[in-house]
Amino acid sequence: MKKICLIGGMLQGFEVCYLAQKAGYEVHLIDKKKQVLIKDLVEHFYCFDITIYPSKLIDISKNVDAIIPVTENFDTIKYLHEIVSNIHCPILFDFDSYYISRxxxxxxxxFAKINVPTPINRPYSPPYFVKPITGSSSVGAFMTYDKKKIPNLDTDFIVEEYIEGNVISLEVIGNGNTYYVGKETKVHINESNDCYMISTFSTNKTFRKIAHNIASNLKLKGIMDVEAIQNKRN
Structure with a gap:
């Protein structure tokens, strides 16, 4: 049986674990926290910090077919990149694309260099959409009509025009040369649950072209999610 090792046991880890087991893989998990979402779903769980005990990770890499980082911890990702030459199996992660997208x-x-439309930075009039420079846009992001709040923000935040409309998502898979764009889905969001549901959405040729353009210019080697707001101007 093929074996994979996940680094990170939260939501992204849950998705990969579920799909891997459906495909017949044995799943191992590394996480520095003792209580994580998928601890009881995997075949083997190792609790340690790879940045402190890299030798443990190197030993595990000798006995699995691939390692998949499924964490948003930047220090962990950066450290993995530094020691990749010591790992005895492939690390299925596109570090170059990650450093741009994070x-x-x-x-x-x-996006500006490849002519992908984005919201206006620091618009003259409200509403303003404020979000952290790094991490998920759903964590720490907020909308405000108060212009007085904007100058007080530090460089860890980005301020854009607020665009109302459907949130559309596309998955793109690439190998560095060829790119496949999946099916559009509509993301349903509320204040309590963030994304609480997805539903099918009609084909949007413009968005599909944009998603392919992003992936090909990144020379994507892996799977990427592209999200956009479809405003009234389409």
């Missing part, structure tokens, strides 16, 4: 300011600069 930073919203860097991403916006990248």
């Amino acid at each position: 930073d919203k300011a860097v991403s916006k600069s990248f």
